[in-house]
Amino acid sequence: xxxxxxxxxxxxxxxxxxxxxxxxxxxxxxxxxxxxxxxxxxxxxxxxxxxxxxxxxxxxxxxxxxxxxxxxxxxxxxxxxxxxxxxxxxxxxxxxxxxxxxxxxxxxxxxxxxxxxxxxxxxxxxxxxxxxxxxxxxxxxxxxxxxxxxxxxxxxxxxxxxxxxxxxxxxxxxxxxxxxxxxxxxxxxxxxxxxxxxxxxxxxxxxxxxxxxxxxxxxxxxxxxxxxxxxxxxxxxxxxxxxxxxxxxxxxxxxxxxxxxxxxxxxxxxxxxxxxxxxxxxxxxxxxxxxxxxxxxxxxxxxxxxxxxxxxxxxxxxxxxxxxxxxxxxxxxxxxxxxxxxxxxxxxxxxxxxxxxxxxxxxxxxxxxxxxxxxxxxxxxxxxxxxxxxxxxxxxxxxxxxxxxxxxxxxxxxxxxxxxxxxxxxxxxxxxxxxxxxxxxxxxxxxxxxxxxxxxxxxxxxxxxxxxxxxxxxxxxxxxxxxxxxx
Ligand SMILES: NC(=O)c1ccc[n+]([C@@H]2O[C@H](COP(=O)([O-])OP(=O)(O)OC[C@H]3O[C@@H](n4cnc5c(N)ncnc54)[C@H](O)[C@@H]3O)[C@@H](O)[C@H]2O)c1
Numbered sequence: 001x002x003x004x005x006x007x008x009x010x011x012x013x014x015x016x017x018x019x020x021x022x023x024x025x026x027x028x029x030x031x032x033x034x035x036x037x038x039x040x041x042x043x044x045x046x047x048x049x050x051x052x053x054x055x056x057x058x059x060x061x062x063x064x065x066x067x068x069x070x071x072x073x074x075x076x077x078x079x080x081x082x083x084x085x086x087x088x089x090x091x092x093x094x095x096x097x098x099x100x101x102x103x104x105x106x107x108x109x110x111x112x113x114x115x116x117x118x119x120x121x122x123x124x125x126x127x128x129x130x131x132x133x134x135x136x137x138x139x140x141x142x143x144x145x146x147x148x149x150x151x152x153x154x155x156x157x158x159x160x161x162x163x164x165x166x167x168x169x170x171x172x173x174x175x176x177x178x179x180x181x182x183x184x185x186x187x188x189x190x191x192x193x194x195x196x197x198x199x200x201x202x203x204x205x206x207x208x209x210x211x212x213x214x215x216x217x218x219x220x221x222x223x224x225x226x227x228x229x230x231x232x233x234x235x236x237x238x239x240x241x242x243x244x245x246x247x248x249x250x251x252x253x254x255x256x257x258x259x260x261x262x263x264x265x266x267x268x269x270x271x272x273x274x275x276x277x278x279x280x281x282x283x284x285x286x287x288x289x290x291x292x293x294x295x296x297x298x299x300x301x302x303x304x305x306x307x308x309x310x311x312x313x314x315x316x317x318x319x320x321x322x323x324x325x326x327x328x329x330x331x332x333x334x335x336x337x338x339x340x341x342x343x344x345x346x347x348x349x350x351x352x353x354x355x356x357x358x359x360x361x362x363x364x365x366x367x368x369x370x371x372x373x374x375x376x377x378x379x380x381x382x383x384x385x386x387x388x389x390x391x392x393x394x395x396x397x398x399x400x401x402x403x404x405x406x407x408x409x410x411x412x413x414x415x416x417x418x419x420x421x422x423x424x425x426x427x428x429x430x431x432x433x434x435x436x437x438x439x440x441x442x443x444x445x446x447x448x449x450x451x452x453x454x455x456x457x458x459x460x461x462x463x464x465x466x467x468x469x470x471x472x473x474x475x476x477x478x479x480x481x482x483x484x485x486x487x
Contacts, residue, residue, distance in 0.1 A: 035368055037104045037129075038063035040093050040117060042075050043229045045131055046108035049158075050079065052361040053106065059365055063102055065090035068229075070208035091210050093117055097124040104368060107131055108158070110238040112218045115140040116483065118155065122147040123486035127368050129361070131158035132252070133244040133387040134380065138459065139476035141384030143485065148373070148380050156364040156376050157383025159252045161336040163363055166354030170332055170339060171257050173350075179341060180328030182295045184422060185258055187250035189242075189321040190302040190313035193283065195275040196234060197226040217483035225278045234279035241281025242301045243269070244390040246321070251289075252378075252386035253323050253335055254297045263385060263456040264289040264297070269393040269400070270427075272446035274304060274439045282447070284439075286430050287393045288423060299393065300426055304437045314433060326422070392452060395474045399467060400447030 037053045039046050039061060046066075053059050061079065064087050066072040076087050090096040093113075097105070097120055105121040106129040107114050115135035118128045122144070134157045135141035148155040161167055174182065202222030205211040209228070212220075218237040225231045232238035233245055243251075271285030283303035290296050306314045317324045317333045325332040330343040338354035360377065367376045434441065452471055453463030461468035461475075479485055 034058055034060040035103050035365055036060050036062040036101055037106060038065060038088075038090075038096055038099070038102045040065045040096070040105060040107045041109035041113070042066055043068070043071050044108075045158075046106075047075065049106050049108050049129070049131075049361075050075070052358070053365075054083075055358075056362045056365050059361075061087065063088040063090065063096060063099065065093050065096045067091055067211075067214040068206065068209045070206070092213050094120065097121055097126065102126060104129065104365075110232045111136050111240050111244065112238050113216055115144055116217050116479070116485075118144050119147060119486055122151055122153050122155070125151065125153070127154040129156050129158060129364050130380075130383070132248040132383065133240055133390060134158075134383040135387050135391075136240065137475055137477050138388045138391055141380075141388050142459070145380050145384055147487075152371070154364070154367045154371070154373055154376065155380035155383075156360070156367070157378040157380060157386075158360075159249060159378045159383060159386065160357035160360035161249055161253055162256060162377040162382075163357035163360035164336050164354045165359075166334065166338045166352035167253060167256075167336070167357075170334070170341065170352045173341070174257055174325060174327065174332060175259055179325075179330040179332065179349075182258060183326045183328065184296045184298065184420065185254040185326070186298045186300065186316070186324040186422070186426070187247070187254040187322075188298075188300040188316050188324070189246040189250055190300075190316070191242075191246065191320065192305040192311065192313050193303040195277040196231045196279050198277045199224055199226055203228075215480070217479040219478075219480055231279070234281045234283075236280050239281065240391065240394055242283065242303060243285060243287065243299060243393045244387065247287075247299050247301060247393075248387055248390050250321070250323055250335065251297065251299055251389050252382070254299075254325075255386055255389070256382070257323065257325055257332075258295050258297065260291060260294055260297075261382075261385070263388060263392065263454055263459060265292045265454055265456055266290040267389070267392040267396050267449075267452045267454070269397045269449040270430075270446065271397060271449075272439075272441075272444060274434070274437065274444050276444070281394075282397055284430065284434065284446075285393070285397070286423075286426055287396075287449075288420075289389055289392075296420060296423070297389075298423055298426065300430065302430070302433055304433070304439075306433075306436070308437050314429075391475070392454075393449070395471050396449030396452050397447055398474060399450035399452075399470050401450075402445040402447060 039049050064076045076089050105126045107117045108131045118130045121128050269287040271282040273283050287299040313320050322333050322335045332341045340351045341349040363377050373379050450467050461471040
């Protein structure tokens with residue numbers, strides 16, 4: 001063994017041994033001090049978690065759990081073949097959590113299971129990596145943070161863009177004032193998605209799915225969607241729409257860049273679902289998160305194409321997915337995978353090359369070993385604030401009023417937000433986009449979201465009592481028995 005390799009070996013082994021001695025539970029530690037990870041849910045994103053964790057030294061993907069046994073067996077067979085080991089298989093996460101040999105559980109499930117599963121895993125003494133959106137309600141996010149701290153467990157949100165090397169370089173530059181003061185941040189992701197169709201009646205779940213476990217804490221209603229997997233994203237009981245999907249990434253980047261560590265003081269979302277299908281969440285939205293004494297953050301997304309029948313979507317500042325950070329002396333446009341700063345005349349200042357944030361898994365495992373949640377790049381304290389912002393936008397939308405096709409019905413609140421000339425220009429642009437896509441707003445109504453007001457410190461709704469009361473109710477939910485909250 002060379003000197004350097006040996007030193008590295010001793011350091012790693014010592015760190016691993018020390019971490020093992022202070023792991024928070026009585027679980028057995030493997031002879032070689034590997035961190036043993038279980039992945040839950042891997043129809044699509046979860047596959048990336050399997051390979052991501054396999055790429056981190058000293059980590060073993062020891063168990064797989066999916067409520068769909070066909071997916072479970074296909075992915076586990078592949079993994080066993082590649083690793084020449086026998087991965088433990090589960091269809092019910094509650095059984096998996098009884099396994100004392102598992103140190104870490106990673107969730108890539110529908111939203112109604114991400115946060116709830118995390119709470120169960122924390123109760124069982126496991127560290128957790130949880131995909132965005134990390135929680136299904138604001139209340140769930142608060143419970144996750146409290147449980148993680150109480151049990152001294154490590155929870156990383158799957159907002160891997162916080163580990164992107166380009167973003168990690170540009171955020172300090174912006175915060176150091178290299179472009180002057182930030183004026184506003186516009187986060188956006190325009191991605192055409194077709195209609196999910198409309199079924200004539202209740203559907204039968206695939207025979208390979210344990211549907212009771214899949215539905216879990218959500219209300220058990222007739223299954224009303226054609227494609228079983230993935231399209232839950234657009235139904236409220238299981239998902240939370242595009243703002244909590246692609247928006248969660250971009251809003252998180254915007255908030256991080258602005259150095260804001262709390263919920264906004266005011267929120268509203270304008271938008272609608274321009275398809276008559278089984279989807280419930282809006283597919284064209286414009287949102288404002290307003291902060292007293294800090295910069296506004298806007299979120300915009302369009303799931304219809306730039307031209308009807310065509311593939312491409314509308315670019316903003318030359319790209320369809322980015323954060324546009326407008327500062328006094330210039331701007332940044334970019335995100336995961338890179339970006340650039342320019343002066344106000346559009347002249348390039350600096351390019352930032354990104355890597356998609358692949359070191360996010362290693363960053364999490366380092367914290368699992370050191371037990372220091374402060375070293376996480378997307379600690380649950382951050383993850384739950386960004387996801388909660390997305391839920392606030394949805395709450396505003398759910399409490400919204402139908403917008404008339406002309407501007408005359410806009411409330412005072414919206415007029416106030418439109419006094420930001422940039423936001424007003426986005427408003428006009430999105431109206432033009434609806435027109436190009438021949439959306440008849442008399443038949444497919446767009447909603448003017450309720451203007452939510454908050455006391456961000458206490459995280460309670462203020463303002464008009466009727467709106468505050470309804471918003472408070474939507475910030476929590478009931479859990480279907482026996483899938484009740486632990487503790
Ligand atoms: N970080 C990223 O870049 C990124 C990218 C894509 C998706 N995601 C997130 O990953 C999560 C999963 O999204 P997806 O697109 O892969 O969804 P999907 O529907 O394709 O896959 C979800 C899987 O979870 C399984 N599942 C559902 N309930 C379960 C339970 N109780 N126990 C075990 N398995 C269960 C399903 O059977 C399915 O295989 C979402 O939160 C999504 O937002 C993150």
